[in-house]
Amino acid sequence: MEENRVPQVTLGYRVMAWxxxxxxxxxxxxxxxLLTQDFWTGxxxxxxxxxxxxxxxxxxxxREGHGTIEATPPWTGDAGARHDGGSV
Structure with missing residues (x-):
C-alpha cells in the first residue's frame, strides 16, 4: 500500500496554526x-x-476533524465519511 499524503488544506492549516x-x-x-527585566523569564x-x-x-x-473525509482512514474510501451507516 502506498503512503497517502496529508491533504493540503490540513497541512496548510497546521502550518498557519504554528x-x-x-x-x-x-x-x-x-x-x-521587558516587564520583568529578566531575559530567561521572557x-x-x-x-x-x-x-x-x-x-x-x-x-x-x-477533534473538529472527526466525521469528515480528512479524518477517515485511507482504506475506508467514500464510505469513511459517514459514521451512521447510511448510503452515499
Whole structure:
C-alpha cells in the first residue's frame, strides 16, 4: 500500500496554526521579558506559550476533524465519511 499524503488544506492549516503560535508566543515572551527585566523569564514564557498555543490549536483541529473525509482512514474510501451507516 502506498503512503497517502496529508491533504493540503490540513497541512496548510497546521502550518498557519504554528505560525500564529510562534508570533503570539514571541510577543508574550518579549512582553514578559521587558516587564520583568529578566531575559530567561521572557524566554521560558515565550517557549511555553508557543508550545501551549500550537498544540492546543492542533488538537482542536483534530477533534473538529472527526466525521469528515480528512479524518477517515485511507482504506475506508467514500464510505469513511459517514459514521451512521447510511448510503452515499
Amino acid at each position: 505560525v500564529v503560535a510562534v508570533f503570539v508566543g514571541s510577543v508574550a515572551g518579549i512582553g514578559l521579558g 524566554l521560558v514564557a515565550g517557549v511555553s506559550a508557543i508550545g501551549l498555543i500550537g498544540f492546543s490549536i492542533t488538537l482542536a483541529a483534530r
